[in-house]
Amino acid sequence: MNVLIIGSGGREHSLAWAIAASPLLGELFCAPGNGGTATLASNVALDASDHKAIVEFCHDRSIDLVVVGPEAPLVAGLADDLMAAGIKVFGPSKAAAQLEGSKAFTKTLCRDNDIPTAAYAHVSSAGEAKAYVAQCGAPIVVKADGLAAGKGVFVAQTVDEANNAIDICFSGEFGEAGAEVVIEDCLVGEEASYFALTDGKSILPLATAQDHKRIFDGDEGPNTGGMGAHSPAPVMTDAMCTRVMDEIIRPTVDAMAHAGTPYVGVLYAGLMIADEGPQLIEYNVRFGDPECQVLMMRLRSDLLPALVATADGQLANFDLRWRDDKALTVVLATQGYPGDYEKGSVIRRLDEAGSDGNVEIFHAGTKLQDGRTLACGGRVLNVTARGKTVGEARTRAYEAIKQIDWPEGYWRTDIGWRAIEREESPS
Numbered sequence: 001m002n003v004l005i006i007g008s009g010g011r012e013h014s015l016a017w018a019i020a021a022s023p024l025l026g027e028l029f030c031a032p033g034n035g036g037t038a039t040l041a042s043n044v045a046l047d048a049s050d051h052k053a054i055v056e057f058c059h060d061r062s063i064d065l066v067v068v069g070p071e072a073p074l075v076a077g078l079a080d081d082l083m084a085a086g087i088k089v090f091g092p093s094k095a096a097a098q099l100e101g102s103k104a105f106t107k108t109l110c111r112d113n114d115i116p117t118a119a120y121a122h123v124s125s126a127g128e129a130k131a132y133v134a135q136c137g138a139p140i141v142v143k144a145d146g147l148a149a150g151k152g153v154f155v156a157q158t159v160d161e162a163n164n165a166i167d168i169c170f171s172g173e174f175g176e177a178g179a180e181v182v183i184e185d186c187l188v189g190e191e192a193s194y195f196a197l198t199d200g201k202s203i204l205p206l207a208t209a210q211d212h213k214r215i216f217d218g219d220e221g222p223n224t225g226g227m228g229a230h231s232p233a234p235v236m237t238d239a240m241c242t243r244v245m246d247e248i249i250r251p252t253v254d255a256m257a258h259a260g261t262p263y264v265g266v267l268y269a270g271l272m273i274a275d276e277g278p279q280l281i282e283y284n285v286r287f288g289d290p291e292c293q294v295l296m297m298r299l300r301s302d303l304l305p306a307l308v309a310t311a312d313g314q315l316a317n318f319d320l321r322w323r324d325d326k327a328l329t330v331v332l333a334t335q336g337y338p339g340d341y342e343k344g345s346v347i348r349r350l351d352e353a354g355s356d357g358n359v360e361i362f363h364a365g366t367k368l369q370d371g372r373t374l375a376c377g378g379r380v381l382n383v384t385a386r387g388k389t390v391g392e393a394r395t396r397a398y399e400a401i402k403q404i405d406w407p408e409g410y411w412r413t414d415i416g417w418r419a420i421e422r423e424e425s426p427s
């Protein structure tokens, strides 16, 4: 099979790594890819928003499956355009991608199907929004309805902060994405992520993970795309996973099918595990980044047939095997991220750092130039390790990082701290 992966992050490198190991694979392409995918696949300079060019490339290169990494092309209807051209695609249609593309869409689906989530209001003017905040008080969460590259969510501790967030959303800063706003109760508990494949009818649970969104140790400072992750999430016991499936995932998949917009792809539920049980914070219509990297490190089975079975509606009776090991990934970012940062610094000694059989270094914002690896993004590398415990995986990851020569890099030193605390003093 010839496969094209769309995207350029650590998620896409880890997907390429898993797919490259499949005996079913013919040629692998990644568009646009990065310095890491370049070692496993042919990187091609295709623009994800140019659906026509992608369809032409697929016809020219006899692509049998397109795997779409990020959400934006899915929300823009890339899967629909590929399917219309007779090309198999892993990823939901535009209508089904509304689960991530519109917070109000998902809140309505939750309300109509009794899916546990925070109480909310959907508003389309600043006046309406502020009146609702005045009525509820703080803390409260303000969210731009549409895609805002992870910047459209404000967890406001005071009414003033909430009003400020409302002004930002309606100022046009997020374009159309901020023209409507969801305001919801602030949930309390422990966050975790749950991933499942679905072909629109059958659901195959994958695994759980937790990420660290804040830039600094101790989960302090501004939000980022994610500075590290580990899998599984200790808070996601078997009993909790069963509840998530029964109360959240299954009703969602059934409701989407019932509406005539079946959801096909990987469904990523962002959850708050509260005293009363799991609550849905949000859906994502793709693998998480960097959560995908830890999932791929733990997957024992061939990923490619699972993606094909999902796209083909053949997930019933399909199964995947996982390693008992835990996995952890540390993101190395360019100093300055998530603010401004320099591009073009040289990263050395990556081969030495990645020589442990339990360590994989997935690239994100890198490119290869004249045999050198250059940093060209905010999040640059994901040093990912397996271990019998999260603690062992963490030790391996940080040992590997010590060998990397990249003075311009920054990383957190406490990835996995909550899980490791639990391992060290189980309650």
Ligand code: AMP
Pocket (backbone or CB within 6 Å): 118, 141, 150, 153, 155, 184, 185, 186, 187, 188, 191, 213, 270, 281, 282
């Ligand atoms: P989202 O982009 O929806 O994942 O939101 C980003 C982050 O904001 C989440 O990972 C949570 O940490 C936080 N968040 C979002 N909604 C809520 C909520 N209702 N209560 C508490 N925290 C929230």
Ligand code: GLY
Pocket (backbone or CB within 6 Å): 211, 225, 226, 284, 287, 288, 289, 290, 291
């Ligand atoms: N790491 C969070 C996300 O992929 O949305």
